Amino acid sequence: MAGNRAVIFSKPGEVEVQDISFPDLVLRDGPGVNPLNVGRKCNHGVILKVVTTNICGSDQHMVRGRTTAPSGLVLGHEITGEVIEVGSDVEFIKKGDLVSVPFNIACGRCRSCKERDTHICENVNPDRPGSAYGYVDMGGWVGGQSEYVMVPYADFQLLKFPDKDQAMEKIRDLTMLSDIFPTGYHGAVSAGVRPGSTVYVAGAGPVGLAAAHSAQLLGASVVIVGDLIEERLAQARSFGCETINLRDHANIGEQIEQILGVPEVDCAIDAVGFEASAHGQGAQEAPATVLNSIMGITRAGGRLGIPGLYVTGDPGGIDADAQEGTLKIRLGLGWAKAHTFVTGQTPVMKYHRDLMSAILSGRAQIAKAVNATVISLNDAPAGYREFDGGASKKFVIDPHGMVRS
Template sequence: MRAVTYQGKENMEVKDVQAPSIEYDTDMIVRITASGICGSDLHIYKGGIPAPDDYIIGHEPMGIVEETGPGVKTLKKGDRVVIPFNIGCGDCQFCNHQMESQCDNSNPHAEMGGLFGFTEAFGGFPGGQADYLRVPYADFTSFKVPENSELDDESVLFLSDVIPTAFWSVQNSGVTYGDTVIVLGCGPIGLMTQKFAWMKGAERVIAVDHHEYRLEHARRTNHVETYNFDKNPDIGKLLHENTKGGARVVIDCVGMDGTVPPNETFGSEGDNQFGTISPIITASQAVRKFGVVQLTGVYGTEANNFPIGDFFTRNIALTMGQAPVIHMMPSLYKMVENNQINPKDIITHSMSLEDAAKAYRMFDQKEEESIKFVLKP
């Protein structure tokens, strides 16, 4: 089969690889019909999260069930399924309490849950930017699209990650009626988070980015206030002032691939930090006393100069982590079906799987005003 493989820093190659097969009774094989490129895939692409050569990447797939193991009870060949980026067994204490991103049984390599296409640290599972994907614990680690559904792939694909991650970010941060919410980043997760912040009753939603085309997209589709931090170097302090003491909730949808400010230094011998924590610094300055900072953008390493003192002395609550998305997929599907949310407005590029190397370069360099790429085998 053909698959997108990592070949070193900033080098993706689509090549022939061995097709997956059933390994355990509860596995299924899915023929992929669409797969998204996620911003966190760029952490691998840029070398921030180590991966071996030939590793198959991607954690936003969907497709058609091709084969099931004898232990699969609820799915059959021909079913249309969306595959979440979490891998959950469905039986452990975390899966049973809607915390499936930290499944006890899905990652044999570490004390964290398994993820598709996200390197050995998260279980070493091959990703979904490929012709076929093996899905462990198939009954639990999937969402079956209703047979009578009239929704196309692009409408339901983002149930794999973008939609539930954004929804959970707003839910986990405790956004409620009347809040001022600042969303750092206008990529796919940030844009979707802005939508859900309004739906949760926020009175004011502010978006921050430095790509003017993404800010314009946010204004046009989500009707938010926008700030370009390239034009406002002291953006955190400016937001604190313009919100009259800070926002009650700041949601960081950027993570460690944010823009590195001139005064941030790291990379000395023994320094394990990759990327930047500038979004966290901005959040610490923009949040009000007794406010909440939600870290949704990926931080995969230790960090220098983390503003723990500022958070502590001002009673800031920090929430963060990998969103447990599996249990949210059915209800969020209903929201899409009922036109309560339009996930397709973040798509800027739909390309062949064979053009994945070009797509990664374009996404990384923000070429052609790119926001979201969908790859189709």
């Protein structure tokens, strides 16, 4: 039997590549696995040879020690792979298929799944609705930053690419379908972006860049991206966005007025989340900054898409409230302006097929927008360090050398 190597969270600030067990169609005990999930038989699942698996900003929260993730957790929820083994209950997915895996694990049977709310599936995480691979408090499903991984509920979840050769030619784009492209797109849709909209995106990390590109695809007239890191802002400008350097310009409204002639936008997207910083020189962490600022610059009656991650447990939070996800949000301002807020994980399956078509037709250029950068599995620890330092790259791990060859 083949071996298996994976990226492991070892301790705050450190990941390692280690040997792990080859997957089978049972959820075994291990770091982070919910005891009530141990031993779940997954004859409805498949084993994938991982073709690409990406480093996500959500992974970085765990690696920084900003969650309760246990040592030894196998990381990775952005997975694209080739099916090498099929469970006895799988009918439509076949050995050899090249597929994209939604990061939310969904059974297809519960009320939420039947209503297309696959991000809050009721049957995959004993603690609360919603689950994901390789993520803290999400049921303990083994992550996919590895050579091989087990994926349950294959017939329901997996997005099969229609032509393998074509898919491999576009793999740097298609690998984004497991998370950040649908997540950015969901942020834009949730914010009500439509033809002619003016849009502000807080954060120029990969999700923010994906949200900005998605806003363009939806017909926005102007997309403005704000961030503290100039390298990331340069990447946003590379595909036609306006930008605001929030380290140099703390007043977002004034900067928006210089661009649009008015100090407000139609729509805003929070692609930062709970590790937000205040604006200006020497600013410190202030977790409610983005939420409060986008309420301030979004027009009355506007919508706020919030794909940025917020957590219920943050050991590194700046105070006791922040450590449990309680933030000082100006809800009165949002109420007075009749804002609509949309939060939570992205229901990937709602969008991934359409976005696949946009990629295969050449309409969407998501790999270019997020600066997809392919690395080996052995280089993953260095990729984590570089990404944590603010590099404007979306690191794509290529465990078997299939992309590079």
